[in-house]
Amino acid sequence: xxxxxxxxxxxxxxxxxxxxxxxxxxxxxxxxxxxxxxxxxxxxxxxxxxxxxxxxxxxxxxxxxxxxxxxxxxxxxxxxxxxxxxxxxxxxxxxxxxxxxxxxxxxxxxxxxxxxxxxxxxxxxxxxxxxxxxxxxxxxxxxxxxxxxxxxxxxxxxxxxxxxxxxxxxxxxxxxxxxxxxxxxxxxxxxxxxxxxxxxxxxxxxxxxxxxxxxxxxxxxxxxxxxxxxx
Ligand code: NI
Numbered sequence: 001x002x003x004x005x006x007x008x009x010x011x012x013x014x015x016x017x018x019x020x021x022x023x024x025x026x027x028x029x030x031x032x033x034x035x036x037x038x039x040x041x042x043x044x045x046x047x048x049x050x051x052x053x054x055x056x057x058x059x060x061x062x063x064x065x066x067x068x069x070x071x072x073x074x075x076x077x078x079x080x081x082x083x084x085x086x087x088x089x090x091x092x093x094x095x096x097x098x099x100x101x102x103x104x105x106x107x108x109x110x111x112x113x114x115x116x117x118x119x120x121x122x123x124x125x126x127x128x129x130x131x132x133x134x135x136x137x138x139x140x141x142x143x144x145x146x147x148x149x150x151x152x153x154x155x156x157x158x159x160x161x162x163x164x165x166x167x168x169x170x171x172x173x174x175x176x177x178x179x180x181x182x183x184x185x186x187x188x189x190x191x192x193x194x195x196x197x198x199x200x201x202x203x204x205x206x207x208x209x210x211x212x213x214x215x216x217x218x219x220x221x222x223x224x225x226x227x228x229x230x231x
Contacts, residue, residue, distance in 0.1 A: 018063045021098045022070070028094055029070050038154035039073050043141060047072065050137035057204045060129045064104060067095065068111040068134040076116075087112045111135075117142075117192055117199075119178030120171035124199075132201035139196045140205055144212030147193055148219055155185035162186065163227065189220060 026048070033041045051069035055062050071094065075086035088109040095105045111131040115138060118124060126132045142150065152162065161184040169190040172178035181191065193216060197209040225231035 021100060022066050024098060025067060025070050025094060029074060032074065035076065036153055036157035038150035039076055044070060044073060046141050047137045050140055051134050054133045054136055054202055054204050058129060058133055058202055060133055064107050064130040065133050067108045068130060069137055071108060072112055072115050072134055072138055084113065118175035119173060120191055120195055121173035122175055126201060136200050136202050136205035139200060140208055143193055143196050143209060144215050148216060151185050151188050151193065160184055189216065
């Protein structure tokens, strides 16, 4: 037997295939992202990078994590009248076209179907470590300086008020109530953004979330002081 044959073992070839698939999916996703600047390609790129960082710390399956991060907002229900089946459907089409194996496709689609925040009182558990990582990466992009910018970009797109002191904070017990709330953007901090640090799955994400959370609290204090004209 020729030793050189062994150099071409299946494992490295598989890695190369996986990298090629990830590159092509990234290219495809970039051309399809059409949301506002809260859900554009740059959001996907930040989540993808954060997911890779968490994946290395957590020793998860990088192929599933990267595909999940890239495809997690491919047809976001918030932009499709609350239809949650669109995302997994479009993701499956893309992955089938890349000849990804069925078990990976099912895993990635499960992550996409279950990732979203759906209201303060609605649990959104992730079954696998790979899902937990993608969910954490997505939620880290919803808090801190970037999270604040994204909240106002989304609110602007939906024509919402920045703030309305006459509207009390509302926390939602169902996905429908959360989806239909339409309240001002400052309320979004209380109905979602300030709750996220306690809903991170991995230790690494919990630690990153801490400083981003403190930054949002400082931001809100300043916002209210300027609103009242006391600073
Ligand atoms: Ni997202």
